[in-house]
Amino acid sequence: MKAFIGGCVVIVAVVVVTWAVLGTLDMSAQDVFTSGSSVRL
Amino acid sequence: MGFGRIRRTFFAGMLVIVSASLFTLGIGSGAGGEAFAQNSRDIPSNLIERPVDGNVPGGTLGVQSDGAFWGRVRNGAEGNVSIMDKKAGRLIQSEGDWWRNFRNGTVSMYGVWVLLGIIILLAVFFLVRGRIKISKGRSGQTITRFKFIERVGHWTLAVSFIILGFTGLNVLYGKYVVVPVIGADAFGALSQLGKWLHNFVGFAFMVGLVMVFVMWVLHNLPSRTDLIWLSRGGGLFSKNSHPPAKKFNAGQKFVFWAVILCGVSLSLLGLSLMFPFEIPLFAVTFGVLNSIGFDLPANLGPLQEMQLTQLWHAIVSLVLIVVVIAHIYIGSIGMEGAFDAVNSGEVDLNWAKDHHSIWVEEMKEQEAGQ
Numbered sequence: 315m316k317a318f319i320g321g322c323v324v325i326v327a328v329v330v331v332t333w334a335v336l337g338t339l340d341m342s343a344q345d346v347f348t349s350g351s352s353v354r355l
Numbered sequence: 356m357g358f359g360r361i362r363r364t365f366f367a368g369m370l371v372i373v374s375a376s377l378f379t380l381g382i383g384s385g386a387g388g389e390a391f392a393q394n395s396r397d398i399p400s401n402l403i404e405r406p407v408d409g410n411v412p413g414g415t416l417g418v419q420s421d422g423a424f425w426g427r428v429r430n431g432a433e434g435n436v437s438i439m440d441k442k443a444g445r446l447i448q449s450e451g452d453w454w455r456n457f458r459n460g461t462v463s464m465y466g467v468w469v470l471l472g473i474i475i476l477l478a479v480f481f482l483v484r485g486r487i488k489i490s491k492g493r494s495g496q497t498i499t500r501f502k503f504i505e506r507v508g509h510w511t512l513a514v515s516f517i518i519l520g521f522t523g524l525n526v527l528y529g530k531y532v533v534v535p536v537i538g539a540d541a542f543g544a545l546s547q548l549g550k551w552l553h554n555f556v557g558f559a560f561m562v563g564l565v566m567v568f569v570m571w572v573l574h575n576l577p578s579r580t581d582l583i584w585l586s587r588g589g590g591l592f593s594k595n596s597h598p599p600a601k602k603f604n605a606g607q608k609f610v611f612w613a614v615i616l617c618g619v620s621l622s623l624l625g626l627s628l629m630f631p632f633e634i635p636l637f638a639v640t641f642g643v644l645n646s647i648g649f650d651l652p653a654n655l656g657p658l659q660e661m662q663l664t665q666l667w668h669a670i671v672s673l674v675l676i677v678v679v680i681a682h683i684y685i686g687s688i689g690m691e692g693a694f695d696a697v698n699s700g701e702v703d704l705n706w707a708k709d710h711h712s713i714w715v716e717e718m719k720e721q722e723a724g725q
Contacts, residue, residue, distance in 0.1 A: 316503070320511075
């Protein structure tokens with residue numbers, strides 16, 4: 315059970331870090347990732 | 356057969372499986388192949404109208420009838436645009452017809468068959484074989500099978516894969532299964548959340564994949580004992596038959612390599628889908644495969660790349676879901692004592708002797724040597 319919780323903690327940590335890292339990228343990359351669309355003009 | 360030869364055969368087999376799987380997309384021949392081979396980006400030069408001495412050919416009426424012009428547009432003719440997004444020069448991407456039919460037809464239909472098939476197969480196996488018991492019952496003594504960090508790696512991979520599996524299946528089958536139950540509006544909100552989860556949890560899956568690979572790859576290299584294990588069907592089909600095995604038996608090695616190969620493939624495809632048009636994979640892959648004798652279309656447009664990426668992501672996902680369902684079965688209700696390995700990490704000694712007798716001996720020798 316402890317290992318299961320440990321795995322869930324790793325998942326949450328990775329999600330938070332990914333979100334934070336993407337937030338530091340330029341807006342176009344952020345838009346692409348969060349919208350799933352990349353129509354760029 | 357020497358061990359080195361077994362290992363070389365194993366890796367050659369892996370290469371063939373990956374290549375053959377790619378070929379099963381059918382894009383090198385048949386209906387799908389024709390659809391993708393018709394890359395109408397290559398417009399014959401005599402059909403390209405360019406101004407001559409500052410005059411537009413045909414003046415304001417052009418040199419073609421409207422029917423011919425729109426016929427070309429419908430078939431995917433590509434023009435030039437002055438904006439940065441050159442994809443906008445193509446109004447209708449006709450290969451999308453084939454992609455939609457293949458996704459909503461072939462992939463969805465066979466996906467249902469394989470998912471239902473594995474569940475029915477396991478149910479029948481359970482009814483016939485029953486739960487695989489520890490042959491001498493629990494001994495009361497335990498042996499450490501997996502350390503804490505190994506189990507954390509397993510659960511990181513397992514939980515993330517289950518989230519990815521359900522949210523992915525929602526994309527493929529949600530409109531048929533979920534919409535009738537909760538309605539279109541709630542399905543829209545749920546799918547939006549699912550997409551967000553799928554995108555971000557995908558990175559956790561990659562972390563779990565790396566953890567598991569690093570910790571277990573050496574134990575999952577093929578060995579002679581795998582042949583004995585396989586020749587006796589892993590002891591799955593006869594009671595109290597337990598072929599010798601090391602830390603992982605041949606069945607577990609199959610699951611390991613399926614997870615690693617499919618997982619790496621899914622990760623690359625997922626990144627390509629999350630960052631559209633930024634990471635094209637298929638033209639390069641097809642180029643490599645063509646160099647070893649395949650005849651696949653290597654001149655792919657950006658949208659064709661995305662369509663193939665989406666299809667292959669769905670197909671590999673379905674294959675891996677089938678493998679993981681079988682893995683979950685044998686690791687839980689299918690076998691007494693198996694779940695302890697990833698729960699507490701301590702397995703009963705009699706269970707270990709039944710299923711991993713060589714590993715138990717190795718552990719005893721290690722203990723005695725310390």
